[in-house]
Amino acid sequence: MKRKLLTALLCLPALAAAMPDSDAAVERMLTTRLDGDRSGACVQAAVIDAGKVWRASRCAGTRKDGAPAPDAAFEIGSVTKTLTAALVAGLVDRGRWSLDDPIARHLPEGTAVPRQGERQILVRDLLTHGSGLPALPPGFQPANPADPYASLTEAQLLAALQKVQLARPIGSQAEYSNFGMMVLSLAVARSLGGDLEAALREQLFKPLGMSTAYVTKPTGAAPAPGHLPDGTSAPAWGSATNLAGVGMVKATLADMVSYARAQLGDGPPALVAQLRRTQQPLAHGFGMNWMLRNLQGRALVMHEGGTGGFSSLVLLESAAKRAVVVLADTALTDLGGLGDIGSALLGLQTPLQPRRAVEAPAALRKALAGEYELAGMRLKIWEADGRLMAQASGQGAIELRHDSRGDFYPLGLSALLRPEPAASGQPVARFSWHQMGGTMEGRRVGLVEAPPTITNPAWRDWAGEFQLAPQFSLKVFERDGKLMVQGSGQPAIAAEVTGTDRIAIKAVGADVEFERGADGKVVAAVLRQGGQTLRGVKKP
Secondary structure (H helix, E strand, O other), X not given: OOOOOOOOOOOOOOOOOOOOOOHHHHHHHHHHHHOOOOOOOEEEEEEEEOOEEEEEEEEOXXXXXXXXXXXXXXXXXXXXXHHHHHHHHHHHHOOOOOOOOEHHHHOOOOOOOOEEOOEEOEHHHHHOOOOOOOOOOOOOOOOOOOOOOOOOOXXXXXXXXXXXXXXXXXXXXXXXXXXXXXXXXXXXXXXXXXXXXXXXXXXXXXXXXOOOOEOOOOOOOOEOOEEOOOOOEEOOOOOOHHHHHHOOOEEOHHHHHHHHHHHHOOOOHHHHHHHHHOOOOOEOOEOOOOEEEEEOOEEEEEEEEEOOOOEEEEEEEHHHOEEEEEEEOEOOHHHOOOHHHHXXXXXXXXXXXXXXXXXXXXXXXXXXXXXXXXXXXXXXXXXXXXXXXXXXXXXXXXXXXXXOOOOEEEOOOOEEEEEOOOOOOOOOOEEEEEEXXXXXXXXXXXXXOOOOOOOOOOOHHHOEEEEEEOOEEEEEEEEOOEEEEEXXXXXXXXXXXXXXXXXXXXXXXXXXXXXXXOXXXXXXXXXXXXXXXXXXXXXX
């Protein structure tokens, strides 16, 4: 459920992976990715290809306890949103809803829903995360952060709507919102008898053969225990039943294979048609909650999910009748999720490398040490007795360890610190902090960074930093006579000119277009990648 929109450039694929054609081939790929991985994750995966299904499971060698049973139920997190979308599609098919209905029409009478003049938040806005609602309800303070949604009531959710101040025009751009999806979930439940779990069971689970899928009432599958990325146990997540369409379904691998096969066309014809409609483009690179991407020339439909102790992925290539389902009993969202495994299993060029715990180079530890501003607080990083320590204002000190991907991670916490590469001998100026599916930027206190520069007169106007998202910017500069771009917390990548005020970052399949103001100066940049568009103004 923590999964958010892509707000960083994808890394360059380095290894080719042929699509597996047997259970053993699936297991080999999982072994390549997980062998020695510091997370200790156990993964169950299935590949569907033209009606054939290959399955395998694998645990990282660092797992401290046993693997989940083959028929264990996993929390599928935000993949649940696609099930909620299927219920919406059914309501539309039966003429009870329209995608252009104001969501207020399906909420309790008198509910104050934010609007802008005559423009209201529509059903389609919620399905494409274009409503303008924030990621979480204003003032949201979970009683138990380890199970954050458990104490949120329907009344509290609706009351939070009247506190929202929309920061941008409704429908103008996507901003992933669990808040919006809980509102939609409640509206769907109200239209389908007042019990979302019963609606899911009768309209989807039973007809699709998802015999052990459930929300709060198990139907034969024992829940798998969840884990943090350091292998320690994590509590299960729950919510009020009618808000559960945001991400609270539990399902086995067999359940999710049945779901994926139906998405490809294998199921009751009327229901298959309903599911296939959820995959059709609506806006902002979304269908009805499905993310639509074109990767390596292949049109894909996908959604990842993550809770406090689980990760999931459903990846469809509908035209070729191929799909991949991956379930993990570990929260991997902040480590990049399951996209690399899923892409490789689908035969895309994708590196499969475990995150092994390694010693951080002494020079890197020295460069990272210092004091930073992070989300309005100070974070101090220092070395003590051969260990790298970190401490935020008013909190206890934690140890930071290092892995083979070049990232640092705190012990006992699901988070990741990715330093922005610095010049040799120079201190790290910035890092990205990944936690709960979100990204924040840390900036070194007192360090004045030199602005990006370009000497080539043909490129000079593009030099600068463009704020594409609250915690993600793109720098454009020159290095050794080459035009370079660099996203927050990522290495620099070469770019090439493709037209007037246009450049291509071919290594990651992205394009950037620069916008000029009335005075002819560059004022903004628009990044397009994988069906997503991000626009950012140039920083002073």
